[in-house]
Amino acid sequence: MTDARAAGVTTAAARRVAHGSTAVYGGLRSLRPSPYLVFGALFWLVAGAAAWRVPVCCEFGQHAAVVERLAADLWSPSHPTVDAPGAGSPYYSPYAVLQAVVARLSGLDGWQVVKLSGPLNLLVLLTGLGRFVKVLTPRPWAPVLALAFLVLLSGPGPGTGAGAPSWSGFLGLLPLTEHLAFPGTFAVGLTFWLWALTGRPAGSGGRPASYAALGALGALVVLVHPVSGVGATVGVVALVAGRQRSRHARVVARWGAAATTAVLLAALWPYFSVFALIGNGTLDGVHEQLYTGLVARYWPAAVVGLPALWLRWRRDRRDPLVLMFALCCLIVLCGWLSGHFTYGRVLATAVVAPQLALAVELAGPRPWAWGRRVLACGAAAAAGACLLLVHAGAVVPRAVDPVGFEQPPRWPSYAWAAERIGPGEVVLTDSHRATRALPGFGPNLVAPTRPDASLPEPERQRRLDAVRRYLDPGSTRAERAGIARRYDVRWVLLAPDQRAPQEAVVAAWGPRTGEVLMRVRGAGSAAPDPANGPSGTGR
Incomplete structure (x- = not known):
């Protein structure tokens, strides 16, 4: 009888130990990350x-x-x-x-x-x-x-x-x-x-x-x-x-x-x-x-x-x-x-x-x-x-890259232009990349790149047309001056092959793209800095 009781106690103890071990193991397993x-x-x-x-x-x-x-x-x-x-x-x-x-x-x-x-x-x-x-x-x-x-x-x-x-x-x-x-x-x-x-x-x-x-x-x-x-x-x-x-x-x-x-x-x-x-x-x-x-x-x-x-x-x-x-x-x-x-x-x-x-x-x-x-x-x-x-x-x-996989876009930085343009100053450009990058640094554009409910679409189209007319090689100085006054244009950003307006002076050149940043005469007090780029640029 005693032996039976001892065996029963031993079995119960073993069960408790086994149950505790399972609980511990289950707890440790629950800590394992999914x-x-x-x-x-x-x-x-x-x-x-x-x-x-x-x-x-x-x-x-x-x-x-x-x-x-x-x-x-x-x-x-x-x-x-x-x-x-x-x-x-x-x-x-x-x-x-x-x-x-x-x-x-x-x-x-x-x-x-x-x-x-x-x-x-x-x-x-x-x-x-x-x-x-x-x-x-x-x-x-x-x-x-x-x-x-x-x-x-x-x-x-x-x-x-x-x-x-x-x-x-x-x-x-x-x-x-x-x-x-x-x-x-x-x-x-x-x-x-x-x-x-x-x-x-x-x-x-x-x-x-x-x-x-x-x-x-x-x-x-x-x-x-x-x-x-x-x-x-x-x-x-x-x-x-x-x-x-x-x-x-x-x-x-x-x-x-x-x-x-x-x-x-x-x-x-x-x-x-x-x-x-x-x-x-x-x-x-x-x-x-x-x-x-x-x-x-x-x-x-x-x-x-x-x-x-x-x-x-x-x-x-x-x-x-x-x-x-x-x-x-x-x-x-x-x-x-x-x-x-x-x-x-x-x-x-x-x-x-x-x-x-x-x-x-x-x-x-x-x-x-x-x-x-x-x-x-x-x-x-x-x-x-x-x-x-x-x-x-x-x-x-x-x-x-050993194969030449397609990479995410590697757009050039426009910090070189943004550091010269004051917050809120208006830039006239038709550059696909510049129009999307410059506003993030604080400057404004003449025409927004994408439609926006806050600006009626006819007005956006008029602004886009004004940019095209200003950059048209056949535009006159009087036409460009009228557009600059209407939209308070202070800066013009041009591609290397675009003709520079006579009333603008070179301020800087893009280090990667060769784009030209020009200040419209009378639009600001900063003096032009023709030493910022190679001679002959800004044609």
């Missing part, structure tokens, strides 16, 4: 470093100018690029206002604040993507696959004739590297968070306050980047339609409250009216190229992503990713048929659906059937092809 945390952190470092080394280019100057104008007058900023009122400009979003507040508190310039926003935007994007994929599947490797497919399965890049669009919001590695610091990237990150927070109450319900929070977040996405807001809204509709099974009046009322909150907050934003942008066609001409070369641009995502969507549709006719893809394609088609090509930007959301579907399917718990093997091989081949075609150039420095 695969997405490891690979996401690595991607944040690599992509952030790659984006940091890209010089100021593209629309960077536009966004830096927005921060500069808001920092100068937070409540009534001027137009981002010309000497005109800025009321109604959609660039003055909550994101830009926050950047301006940071600039005022820190004393940083606009371009410095924009540059520093890149790592933050990437962090929001990565965390939002991880949260949303967890709503779709609990498999730990699914977010890692989703990140890989999003940044690699985007088709050939710019300069190949059928490259990925060079606008922010598209998540190919090369465009992401170029536009990491732009508001569109931040809006995409918020979109993933919005979808993640929508998916949970749509599937299992939520507290009433959570629906109001969803409405506020949706309004923020729309205000930060209105075109991305269209795709974000499509995703919310797809998630609610696909996952919300209850049609109880209380549930419908909560989703109605979320939508009402979003509309009210968007309508109350004081800087511009987001609803005035609906049907606005001023940017349609710029976005028409989105509809060219669609097959060549999106074949990687289509080849391996559409079969994954088809598998999900067979299992569930209301699958959210399938609905998202179908609704986005419908909007893109309507944009093409109506001529409102700006809605082609919804292609960025349309491509996300098959990419995420592929990641979820490959990470699923079912045994590896032949269909999944085919998908895996196709995804690996397509991702490898895209990496070799374009995306390697986003992270491989030109100095160590």
Whole structure:
């Protein structure tokens, strides 16, 4: 009996020790970082470093100018690029206002604040993507696959004739590297968070306050980047339609409250009216190229992503990713048929659906059937092809590039001109790069490069015509003087082959481009400095 009792005690003790060991082991295992945390952190470092080394280019100057104008007058900023009122400009979003507040508190310039926003935007994007994929599947490797497919399965890049669009919001590695610091990237990150927070109450319900929070977040996405807001809204509709099974009046009322909150907050934003942008066609001409070369641009995502969507549709006719893809394609088609090509930007959301579907399917718990093997091989081949075609150039420095991958743009710096031009002074130029870079340093232009709701399009066209007439070799001195007086032109920036006006004097030469900065006589007190460049330049 004693031996039995002793054996019982020993067995119980062994069980307690074993249970404690399991608990300790489970606790240690819970401290192990998830695969997405490891690979996401690595991607944040690599992509952030790659984006940091890209010089100021593209629309960077536009966004830096927005921060500069808001920092100068937070409540009534001027137009981002010309000497005109800025009321109604959609660039003055909550994101830009926050950047301006940071600039005022820190004393940083606009371009410095924009540059520093890149790592933050990437962090929001990565965390939002991880949260949303967890709503779709609990498999730990699914977010890692989703990140890989999003940044690699985007088709050939710019300069190949059928490259990925060079606008922010598209998540190919090369465009992401170029536009990491732009508001569109931040809006995409918020979109993933919005979808993640929508998916949970749509599937299992939520507290009433959570629906109001969803409405506020949706309004923020729309205000930060209105075109991305269209795709974000499509995703919310797809998630609610696909996952919300209850049609109880209380549930419908909560989703109605979320939508009402979003509309009210968007309508109350004081800087511009987001609803005035609906049907606005001023940017349609710029976005028409989105509809060219669609097959060549999106074949990687289509080849391996559409079969994954088809598998999900067979299992569930209301699958959210399938609905998202179908609704986005419908909007893109309507944009093409109506001529409102700006809605082609919804292609960025349309491509996300098959990419995420592929990641979820490959990470699923079912045994590896032949269909999944085919998908895996196709995804690996397509991702490898895209990496070799374009995306390697986003992270491989030109100095160590053995093949000649396509690199992000390497625009020349216009700091040499900006250091001579005072804040707010007006520059007349038709240089594609200078018109996009100079406003970020503080100067104004005669004519803005892009349409803006704060400046009527007829007035913008008149300004563009004035620039053309001023730079026309056949223009007279009296015509140029009239244009200079009307727009208070103090500086002229010319290409090396453009004729210099007689009333202007050379101030500096561009070290890389050979462009000539000239001061219009009588426009300022600074004396010309002909020693800043080689003799004979400024012809």
